[in-house]
Amino acid sequence: xSLIPYILAAEGLNKSFDGFKAINxxxxxLEKGELRTVxxxxxxxxxxxxxxxxxxxxxxxxxLHFEQTNDLLKMNEYEIYRLGIGRKFQTPTVYTDHTVRExxxxxxxxxxxxxxxLFGKIRKEQEERMDEILxxxxxxxxxxxxxxxxxxxxxxxxxxxxxxxxxAKLLLVDEPAAGMTDEETYRTGExxxxxxxKHTIVVIEHDxxxxxxxxxxxxxxxxxxxxxxxxxxVDKVQNDExxxxxxxxxxxxxx
Amino acid sequence: MNTPLSGKMPTIALAAVALFLVVIMPALNAGGxxxxxxxxTWGKYLCYAMLGIAVxxxxxxxxxxxxxxxxxxxxGGYMFGMHLMLMIxxxxxxxxxxxxxxxxxxxxELPGFWQPFYSFPFATLMVLAVPGLLAWVxxxxxxxxxxxxxxxxxxxxxLTYAAWLIFLSNDIITMGxxxxxxxxxxxxxxxxxxxxxxxxxxxxxAVALTLIFxxxxxxxxxxxxxxxxxxxxxxxxxxxxxxSAANFKLFVFVISGMIAAVGGALxxxxxxxxxxxxxxxxxxxxxxxxxxVGGRGTLIGPIIGAIGVxxxxxxxxxxxxxxxxxxxxxxxxxxxxxxxxxxVGIPGQIRAIIERRKHRQTIREExxxxxxxxxxxx
Numbered sequence: 001x002s003l004i005p006y007i008l009a010a011e012g013l014n015k016s017f018d019g020f021k022a023i024n025x026x027x028x029x030l031e032k033g034e035l036r037t038v039x040x041x042x043x044x045x046x047x048x049x050x051x052x053x054x055x056x057x058x059x060x061x062x063x064l065h066f067e068q069t070n071d072l073l074k075m076n077e078y079e080i081y082r083l084g085i086g087r088k089f090q091t092p093t094v095y096t097d098h099t100v101r102e103x104x105x106x107x108x109x110x111x112x113x114x115x116x117x118l119f120g121k122i123r124k125e126q127e128e129r130m131d132e133i134l135x136x137x138x139x140x141x142x143x144x145x146x147x148x149x150x151x152x153x154x155x156x157x158x159x160x161x162x163x164x165x166x167x168a169k170l171l172l173v174d175e176p177a178a179g180m181t182d183e184e185t186y187r188t189g190e191x192x193x194x195x196x197x198k199h200t201i202v203v204i205e206h207d208x209x210x211x212x213x214x215x216x217x218x219x220x221x222x223x224x225x226x227x228x229x230x231x232x233x234v235d236k237v238q239n240d241e242x243x244x245x246x247x248x249x250x251x252x253x254x255x
Numbered sequence: 256m257n258t259p260l261s262g263k264m265p266t267i268a269l270a271a272v273a274l275f276l277v278v279i280m281p282a283l284n285a286g287g288x289x290x291x292x293x294x295x296t297w298g299k300y301l302c303y304a305m306l307g308i309a310v311x312x313x314x315x316x317x318x319x320x321x322x323x324x325x326x327x328x329x330x331g332g333y334m335f336g337m338h339l340m341l342m343i344x345x346x347x348x349x350x351x352x353x354x355x356x357x358x359x360x361x362x363x364e365l366p367g368f369w370q371p372f373y374s375f376p377f378a379t380l381m382v383l384a385v386p387g388l389l390a391w392v393x394x395x396x397x398x399x400x401x402x403x404x405x406x407x408x409x410x411x412x413x414l415t416y417a418a419w420l421i422f423l424s425n426d427i428i429t430m431g432x433x434x435x436x437x438x439x440x441x442x443x444x445x446x447x448x449x450x451x452x453x454x455x456x457x458x459x460x461a462v463a464l465t466l467i468f469x470x471x472x473x474x475x476x477x478x479x480x481x482x483x484x485x486x487x488x489x490x491x492x493x494x495x496x497x498x499s500a501a502n503f504k505l506f507v508f509v510i511s512g513m514i515a516a517v518g519g520a521l522x523x524x525x526x527x528x529x530x531x532x533x534x535x536x537x538x539x540x541x542x543x544x545x546x547x548v549g550g551r552g553t554l555i556g557p558i559i560g561a562i563g564v565x566x567x568x569x570x571x572x573x574x575x576x577x578x579x580x581x582x583x584x585x586x587x588x589x590x591x592x593x594x595x596x597x598x599v600g601i602p603g604q605i606r607a608i609i610e611r612r613k614h615r616q617t618i619r620e621e622x623x624x625x626x627x628x629x630x631x632x633x
Binding site: 056098 | 474477479482485487491493496500
């Protein structure tokens with residue numbers, strides 16, 4: 001195992017908020033090109049974990065490395081972004097007063113300096129890349145509409161499109177299917193599957209149908225009380241007694 | 256398209272306005288049609304318009320409600336005022352080489368930091384450098400610590416207040432204290448009170464405003480402008496798109512401070528006085544009202560607002576001097592309630608009302624059409 005280069009490795013992470021242990025001695029590693037689904041009940045620490053990776057909060061103890069050599073704990077949000085880590089938030093976070101295309105333009109990979117923002121020209125291949133992404137996320141006809149006027153599902157897609165524009169190595173996708181219709185959810189799954197391999201992807205999700213669709217025998221990580229409860233293919237995980245007890249069981253009882 | 260007036264406003268119309276302000280107004284003044292008083296008043300308005308743009312660049316475009324712009328305006332004025340004070344020479348009350356207030360304070364020689372202000376180019380440079388440096392230092396500290404929203408507004412107000420206290424006192428710095436600088440005589444060798452000099456000062460203000468307008472137009476329509484507005488709407492997303500929001504904010508803050516300072520530097524020779532009253536808290540707030548009234552998030556809005564509100568002020572302070580503050584406050588409240596996009600946004604608002612009417616009309620007609628055939632069907 002140790003021979004395989006991990007793109008992301010977390011060891012012994014701890015994070016408390018006012019005494020509440022959101023992340024509790026968490027160990028997590030991710031191979032390059034993996035599509036990993038993370039599930040867990042509310043308050044399991046899923047979003048906090050993404051906050052730690054992207055530099056939004058810092059852990060109390062532990063280590064967090066990207067591509068072995070980059071210590072994420074020493075970096076802030078935009079420095080971490082520049083390493084090639086992109087994030088889609090739980091609630092769609094797009095620039096509502098900008099057009100769809102402008103949203104993509106601001107996300108395109110490239111220099112982030114003030115100088116470049118003033119004098120940098122948009123290259124032809126960048127224009128083409130934006131057209132291509134617009135097509136992928138099915139928003140070509142809305143390219144010049146304000147992002148604020150999009151439907152909820154379309155905003156989710158636009159935000160995924162922004163991650164594509166960034167051409168991130170690691171995509172962190174927080175509940176992409178939230179608020180989507182079944183068909184939109186399915187298409188989102190297909191989109192994520194088509195990106196796996198080229199990019200490393202972490203998907204946080206609640207919807208088990210969706211998890212089944214995208215995991216397809218890949219590893220699923222179950223978080224509980226800030227710790228990894230178990231890891232394995234979706235069938236194994238769903239039949240694990242501890243998992244049933246803390247998570248799926250509760251859902252079954254409710255149903 | 257419901258683009259705001261400034262967005263697609265034909266360049267020709269703007270060029271015509273600029274031509275009117277820069278060339279026609281002074282020509283009419285030279286021809287005796289526009290009075291010296293009117294021209295001088297408009298010169299002041301144009302300086303206020305620069306202050307308005309400075310406020311809007313931060314507030315309307317970047318989401319930073321800054322209450323320190325009157326301070327930067329005053330600092331620009333003070334820097335140029337120092338030069339004007341030294342140009343008085345022996346023409347002052349005390350017939351001394353020192354400015355009058357220094358003689359009054361019992362100073363025997365000019366403080367060292369005053370010395371270089373004999374030079375016009377140096378003073379001009381300082382007009383930009385001193386407010387720019389202050390903005391940079393303050394902005395660096397504030398933005399690095401991620402001070403945002405109302406906390407930023409309060410801190411900028413505190414900064415202004417502290418500066419006001421410092422300038423009031425002659426013990427801390429020798430800048431004229433409570434009375435400030437006045438009694439200017441010459442600028443670049445010309446009599447500062449002559450109609451010709453005043454006309455040139457007016458033209459300089461009109462040209463400066465035009466250049467600032469063009470520069471800001473370019474800035475806000477570049478990709479920089481996109482990032483600026485992105486910071487306003489969703490700063491977190493900007494950070495997670497890899498931009499250092501703090502650096503971008505700092506850049507705008509310094510630019511805005513310098514724009515306000517240019518306005519102040521041109522204002523002082525036209526009104527003939529600068530004192531700490533100019534940086535009082537209320538002045539920064541008034542500039543915010545201009546921008547709200549004119550229309551924030553546009554460049555034409557602050558200009559219309561600054562000129563409009565100050566015309567109103569000129570009228571109100573002569574007709575109803577006791578009620579000016581009430582009128583100003585009421586204007587602000589009314590604008591916030593009924594004209595969220597200011598004067599510039601009115602055409603858009605009217606269009607929206609008409610469209611809503613039309614929409615309702617078509618629905619009513621459809622309802623009627625749906626209701627009418629039914630009896631026949633029965």
